[in-house]
Amino acid sequence: MNVAVYMDDVREGELVNASEAGPAPKRVVVGFGFWIFLLSDIVMFSALFASYAVLAKATAGGPTGAQLFNQLNVAMETAFLLLSSYTCGLMSLAVNSRRHLATYFGAAVTFLLGAAFLTLELREFQDMIAMGATPQRSAFLSAFFTLVGCHGLHVTIGLIWLVLMMVQLAMRGFRPVVERRMLCFSLFWHALDIIWVLIFTVVYLMGVVR
Amino acid sequence: MTETRWDVAPGDRPAIPAAEQETSSGFLVYTIGLLLAVALTATSFWVTNTSLIWAPGVTAGLSVLAIAQMGVHLVFFLHITTGPDSTNNILALAFGVLIVLLIVAGSIVIMANLNENMMAPAELMNLRMQH
Numbered sequence: 001m002n003v004a005v006y007m008d009d010v011r012e013g014e015l016v017n018a019s020e021a022g023p024a025p026k027r028v029v030v031g032f033g034f035w036i037f038l039l040s041d042i043v044m045f046s047a048l049f050a051s052y053a054v055l056a057k058a059t060a061g062g063p064t065g066a067q068l069f070n071q072l073n074v075a076m077e078t079a080f081l082l083l084s085s086y087t088c089g090l091m092s093l094a095v096n097s098r099r100h101l102a103t104y105f106g107a108a109v110t111f112l113l114g115a116a117f118l119t120l121e122l123r124e125f126q127d128m129i130a131m132g133a134t135p136q137r138s139a140f141l142s143a144f145f146t147l148v149g150c151h152g153l154h155v156t157i158g159l160i161w162l163v164l165m166m167v168q169l170a171m172r173g174f175r176p177v178v179e180r181r182m183l184c185f186s187l188f189w190h191a192l193d194i195i196w197v198l199i200f201t202v203v204y205l206m207g208v209v210r
Numbered sequence: 211m212t213e214t215r216w217d218v219a220p221g222d223r224p225a226i227p228a229a230e231q232e233t234s235s236g237f238l239v240y241t242i243g244l245l246l247a248v249a250l251t252a253t254s255f256w257v258t259n260t261s262l263i264w265a266p267g268v269t270a271g272l273s274v275l276a277i278a279q280m281g282v283h284l285v286f287f288l289h290i291t292t293g294p295d296s297t298n299n300i301l302a303l304a305f306g307v308l309i310v311l312l313i314v315a316g317s318i319v320i321m322a323n324l325n326e327n328m329m330a331p332a333e334l335m336n337l338r339m340q341h
Contacts, residue, residue: 024217031219035299039306046310050317075255081245089240089287092221096236187221190287194280197251201276205258209268 027180034184038191041154045195048150049202052143056207060138065207068133070124074204077120078196081155084113085193092186098174107166110189114159121152144203151199154192161185220299223289243286250279 023029048193091106112192127147128134135145169179218224221324223236254275284290290299 027222028217028219031221032217032298032302035220036302039302042306043309043313046313047317050314053314053318054321071255071258078251082251083246085283085287086240086244089243093236093240120313183221184217187288190221190283193281193287197276197279197283200251201254201272205254206269206270209258209265209272 026176027183029185030180031187038187042191042195045147045150045198048143048147049198052203054146055143058139060140062138062141063131063133065140065144065203068128068131069204069208071204071208073120073124074200077117079198080113080117080120081193081196082084084110084117085111085190088186088189092182095174095179095182100169100174103169104166107162108202111159111162114155114162114189118155118159120154121148121155125149137203148199148203151192151195158185158189158192161188217290218295220290221288223262224291224293224295239286239289243282246282246286247279248281250275254279 087106087109091103091110094102094106130139133141135142162185165178165182168181172178212338223239254272257263257271257275263271272308290303292300
């Protein structure tokens with residue numbers, strides 16, 4: 001099948017070395033540079049994960065994760081973010097084949113799903129703070145709000161970025177520079193989903209199990 | 211006969227021979243990725259809530275599922291492959307994973323050790339944890 005071929009495909013012929021091939025196309029350079037940024041961003045998240053893992057049991061007599069976390073809410077957040085990652089992938093297909101309408105539609109769905117995720121997360125934070133589970137309450141809650149809040153901040157930035165990209169696309173069309181930025185955006189959005197996989201496993205599910 | 215080629219940008223699908231190209235294959239890759247991710251996520255939630263699994267094993271199971279799902283995302287959504295035109299991306303990723311493992315595992319080991327060695331009498335310990 002096509003996908004199997006694509007996955008196992010050992011592309012014949014060797015890559016010529018850089019001195020013969022000359023500089024790589026700008027799309028490759030930009031994509032790789034953004035990939036490095038994403039990896040450093042993930043390293044930053046790993047520090048937040050490490051501090052959360054160390055402090056997860058230091059509840060100072062306050063509410064624990066098992067009391068605070070609502071699994072249905074987490075499942076819905078996960079579904080929204082996963083689906084928005086999927087529609088973002090479909091949007092990047094539309095960008096590659098330069099279909100305007102499909103791109104706008106994909107962007108709109110991606111934005112709505114991301115916004116739904118963010119709404120649920122903010123409501124969860126609000127409920128927790130209303131219950132007195134503020135970041136000041138315990139080391140566990142400080143670490144929780146830092147980690148999950150930092151991810152939420154990234155999602156917010158991604159949503160703003162997506163709107164800006166749609167404005168650029170409307171004003172400038174499918175220029176190479178716009179296409180490169182769309183590539184970076186889709187990388188960013190997929191990376192956020194990967195981090196969320198870790199968050200819902202380490203923070204929410206393991207927090208409920210304990 | 212080597213044509214001029216470079217590594218692909220991360221997120222771009224590797225060049226497929228023209229004979230195998232069809233318009234829907236990208237859509238198919240994303241859809242398979244989505245289905246796999248949904249299955250793994252659902253399994254994670256099931257593992258958390260079931261009583262069928264030996265309780266201390268649940269954490270290990272969740273870790274395995276999370277790592278598998280991250281792999282699915284990398285392969286199907288970010289199109290990171292082991293092909294020769296993805297070497298730079300893979301090397302950068304491997305270095306990132308190394309640093310992440312060092313930070314996370316190092317912090318946890320050091321702090322667990324510290325906790326063990328600084329273990330105070332029970333009532334004092336309790337005081338420390340509460341304030």
